[in-house]
Amino acid sequence: MITQQALRVARERGLDLVEVAPMADPPVCKIVNYGKFKYIQEKHKKEAHKHQKAGKVKEMKFRIGIDPHDYLIKITHAEDFLAEGHKVRIQMQFRGRQMAHQELGHRLAAKIKEDLHTMGQCDQEPKMAGRNINMQISPLPGQQRHRKFKPHLKGITEHHDHHYHHEEHDPREDRHDVEDHDDDEPEEAPAQEVRKAPQPPKPRAPLLPPLE
Numbered sequence: 001m002i003t004q005q006a007l008r009v010a011r012e013r014g015l016d017l018v019e020v021a022p023m024a025d026p027p028v029c030k031i032v033n034y035g036k037f038k039y040i041q042e043k044h045k046k047e048a049h050k051h052q053k054a055g056k057v058k059e060m061k062f063r064i065g066i067d068p069h070d071y072l073i074k075i076t077h078a079e080d081f082l083a084e085g086h087k088v089r090i091q092m093q094f095r096g097r098q099m100a101h102q103e104l105g106h107r108l109a110a111k112i113k114e115d116l117h118t119m120g121q122c123d124q125e126p127k128m129a130g131r132n133i134n135m136q137i138s139p140l141p142g143q144q145r146h147r148k149f150k151p152h153l154k155g156i157t158e159h160h161d162h163h164y165h166h167e168e169h170d171p172r173e174d175r176h177d178v179e180d181h182d183d184d185e186p187e188e189a190p191a192q193e194v195r196k197a198p199q200p201p202k203p204r205a206p207l208l209p210p211l212e
Contacts, residue, residue, distance in 0.1 A: 016037075058089070061090075088136070092108055105133045113135070122137050
């Protein structure tokens with residue numbers, strides 16, 4: 001239909017001719033009430049913005065020498081966060097004499113990076129900061145994410161919607177490995193055996209003659 005004819009039909013119906021697909025060949029128009037059309041468009045836009053998830057930065061802490069079971073729980077929660085569109089900041093913590101073996105921390109960081117590569121990409125490479133190694137992983141686009149670890153352990157749930165307010169703490173960020181403060185304390189010197197000086201023998205009482 002030519003433009004002039006479409007305009008005439010719209011006026012006869014008391015409506016407007018609205019172009020909805022200007023890039024099409026030929027362009028596509030609709031005969032609608034323009035005020036109602038704009039209202040519906042704004043409503044759909046607000047609903048889409050309302051359901052859009054705002055990504056946050058979640059923090060996960062790993063101890064050097066973490067137990068394999070605790071590692072599985074934490075790495076599964078990290079997958080949960082990436083599946084929900086959050087960034088994950090990972091911190092490898094050294095305690096006490098562990099600072100002498102920093103290669104263990106870098107080895108753990110490489111393992112975490114490898115285990116999460118199907119869910120996110122590392123946008124901050126592992127870097128030493130004080131007594132910690134920090135790195136950050138951002139989620140891949142939704143269609144490119146593939147979970148490697150399935151939430152099959154006790155206490156782990158699927159990554160369906162978890163809603164926490166800003167002031168609420170996400171319990172999945174809690175630490176699962178046992179606190180061990182012994183590494184921060186200096187070794188105690190072995191107790192030395194205390195030897196007592198020999199005591200002189202007690203004098204014996206003199207023997208009395210028998211009574212007659």
